[in-house]
Amino acid sequence: MKYVPIPIAMLPVGKPLPVNVWNPDGLLLLRKGQPIVSEQHRDKLYAHNASTTEAEAQAWQRSYERMVHTMLMEGVEVEQIARLPMPSAIRERDYMVGEQLNGGWMDLQEVLRGILYQGGLALNPLPRLAALENKARALLQADADDSLFCLFQALADSSLGYCATHALLCACVCELAAQKLGLNPQQRQSLMSAALTMNIGMAREQDVLARQNEAPTPEQRQLIQDHPQLSLKILVWLGIEDVEELDLVRWHHQPDSAEGLPHNLQARRLLSMTDVFVAKMAARRTREALSPLESAKSIYLQTEKEVTASVGGALTAAVGFYPPGTYVRLVSGETAVAVQRGLRANTPWVIVIVDKNGMPAFNYHCLDTADPAYAIASPMLFRSGKVAINVERVRRAREKIRR
Template sequence: MIYVPVPVSRIEILRPLPINVWDTKGNLLLRKGQSILSEHHREHLEAHGACATQPDYKAWVSSYDRLIYGLLREGVSIQEIAQATMPQDILELDYTVGEDITGGWTDVQAVWGTVLQTGATAKNPLGRLDGVQKRAMELLDKDADESLFSLFQALADKTLGYCATHALLCAVVCELTARKLALDDCVRPILVQAALTMNTSMAKLQDTLVTQPTPPDAEQKQRIQDHPVQSEAILRGFGVVNEDLLDIVRLHHDRDETKGLERNRECRRILHLADVLIGKMAHRSTRPGLSALGAAKSNIVGVPDEDARVGKAMTNAIGFYPPGTYVMLANGEKAVSVKKGAAVNTPLVVSIANAQGLPLGIYVLRDTREKPFAIQSPVAADNVKISHERVQKAVMKVILAAP
């Protein structure tokens, strides 16, 4: 058995404990439900190295984190929060074991796709959500351009599950946009969770509609209309108690801003616009996908001022030509965007085909700020096949040659 020291100084006197407390040798010091009786008693526990089992300790810390999150969202001062003691209650969800994911975006997508496809009957959904969110943010922090590249490439790949790609892309776009808008650190993780889970109730339908040769029928339209409320219900069934997450998911398509928690308006707006952006870019059998440029403009032009403000931040976060999408250059070459540039319309790109449309044997990195390589127009991803290895070689060749 692994024992972990407990923060005795943060345990309130006479408050019943939610766990057993042991010494370092495994002898019971306090039974669950008992309390520290005095400062002298507290000193006695510290002298004996008061500990908890690892599962109990992690659950208690999870409960404490939830307490601190609530205080932050209520606007409690940092000074008061610093005085917060360990909570009296631990919920079952606090014992959720996160699933470790060590691979790349393909692995993250596979794990999350399984949860979304299984829906309400998913096994350890909150543990998997924790693992997916953690790994996704690690990959994003390591290289945002590579993350966007991988996910936008996946969006165009019909052999991959669309629902998981959509969820992950929305999560990444929401996180990058939230950073541009300087949302609080405690808020952004909830927004990411909402992006990952908002379509839990219609994941299978999402995958069906991508290849369905006809528009949604009446029953499918009703399921689409009902999916925010149904997804919220599934999350409650999973054991989610965070009212901000449930509020954002339930109302992410409801434009009546008098509904829900006022403090979540910005998150709901970001999520709605990201959802719409990615949905418009996705190819369907019944219609081609919009370019990122076209989808971005629809979030900025002719919309309410607050939507336009968030839409502009979203565009600044990913660009008019995000990594992983395709463009036509002034010299006639077809290229794939690989890195956001100094401006939203000047990314670094890698040319993959010449002006005659013939594939290049060796891909070449181009700077779209230079006139011959200026972007002429976006190009649909349909039927475009590229070698990721050659793209990486083209980028690395320039990096290695730099002084």
Template sequence: MLTYVPVPLARVQLGRALPVDIRTPDGRLLLRRGQMLQSLAHREMLAQHQACMTETDAQAWQRALDRTMRAMRLKGLDMAAIAQLPMPDEILDTDYLEGRAVEGGWLDLQEVLRGLLYQGAQATTPLPRLQGLEQKAMQLLTADPDEGLFVLFQALPDLELGYCATHALLSGVVSALTATRLALPMSSRMLLMRSALVMNIGMARPQDHLARQLKAPSPAQRALITSHPPSSADILRGFGIQDPEWLDTVHFHHNPQEATGHAEQQAGVELLHLADTLVAKMAPRLSRPAMTAFGAAKSMVLEADAHSQQQRVAMASVLGFYPPGTYVQLANGDLAVVIARGDKATTPHVASLINAQGMPMSAYVYHDTSRPDHSVRAPVPASQINVRINLERIRRLRQQYGV
């Protein structure tokens, strides 16, 4: 889970753009980066809400302040004046930790990736950061695939987190897990993860904007959607990447039939395309509701032809019809969150959250849905669940029942 620390409001200048998102201690957004404190009363209101920021942003903001103070010391300015400096209104990407130094879990990784994607072609030292992001993602995925799916599916409906980064990570996880099921080598799984992380770097900010806009994409936006794969590959070339498999996987992830690599590489491009499409269907937009994981997986399998059937069935079986982090209604009427995949695609392990009378439960209640009295009756959209999930409690429940 993300760690939040207090914002030093007394040192934030009025009327200057904030370089970080401001949130409440439980993660609710108060001010988006780029917005500003309007008045002393506005500052007091944020103080009453215990304004916080992520630990990653706090560390980067402090580095930005340290950098500014060093520059002023070199100019010979008075130390007393330097000590009173306000927080800077700009954070450079070099103020953030490189990906290899990322600590924590999937949401910490998501935040660092979002920053890199937003910087796009202007990112500095991108290759070490990308290498670190890939290694961290694969480390987390290997340690606990179900937790990775749980956290990212929980994050997918939260558009305030930054859809582009969540989409990238979840696409990487889904494609890498499917590659494992298909017995593709580790090199292919790593290639899929690193390609998923940056496949949409050519339209990261517009991708987040599209997720939040109320109307369908305009012709200009559709043109950007169509053209972004080669644009993303061009940005990677600008970073100095010369790996033809990586570049081609990104370039052709929307049109895998146009890829011309060897059979193993072709399979990877097709897997990334499938994962990208599947995640997009399951992601909500303000302009349309999300498709349930069950509906998305079912449509993916039904659209299979002889060439793609093996990959599509493998991806559906890896996720299950009810992936961790999604919600279901049980035969007894409970509403539950899926906490781990089961032996079959239709029998996940779940934790009941809301009873049949519509009352939230004081404690999560574990159920194995392979039992008829607690079988899955139907998937439930995340928009219908108003209970905040505690990841630590889910971890303890999984440990208690060995799932």
């Protein structure tokens, strides 16, 4: 039987454990329902490499992810969630194999957030990350525009947490841009894996920073600076052996470093640029979000043109200046949401959501902004364009132009 190490540091003293605890050789250390009675007892379990079965580890992890998701939906501050121990109970449905990967992007977001929050203490992380990546790639291949729409919309919703949405969106953008650059399948796999995990060293703090009213403290700035190396250490500890993925994570803030793998340079630049591109589009309480167009421009201004030309061109070609899920104002004065990339980067298909009189629009029809009558006048910020959008109606409207 396969045993998985349990996160001893996240187990509360005095509360019953919802799993049997074994050593790696199959010797029972603690029965389900029994508590850790003291710190010394905890230390003893740690010394014996306390583990549980793979099935119970996966169910326990799902229970943790559900707990975190529920508390985020209830508005609990991330700092409080970050201090939570592992739950003391597991629901029966948490034992359903693969349940968390049968849904869409928000299901993946919930799973990934749990792994990123736990970092080096994550239960059975490698098979779960692999399954998550496979599902993400399948969703992206099935409908890239719908994938971008869901994730750019989620980026504007702070109640969902930021770290996992950022990671998934970076992974999708990197995969689409890497195809434009002609990177081979192995390079693209390493790149997507790195995008999902590059910020594991500061995942909880990412969500704290997204919600706090003050500028980053000196300690937070130091963590931002140090987190690539910390993420690298965590991934090595978890058992990641892909040297290209580890290289990408280590240098995603310094993509042109002379150290590391020279053949990975283009992928490094893409990951770094995508990381910044997505981050600039996420609002903070201390600053406004940038539109995708403004974010792309700011990256070009801060980096030498010859360095970014091919990578920036691929990124722009992959998602456009107005990616699905982002907002625009039309020359007619109407507010619309982009729902599908167009033939050119600046001509997406859109759906009007607010008419020129400021009233919500309820008839969803896809409009081609390549038509001068529906041309884009300017991008809009998430908050200024945010209205309730029915995703299923968006999908039905898109089906009419895809036939």
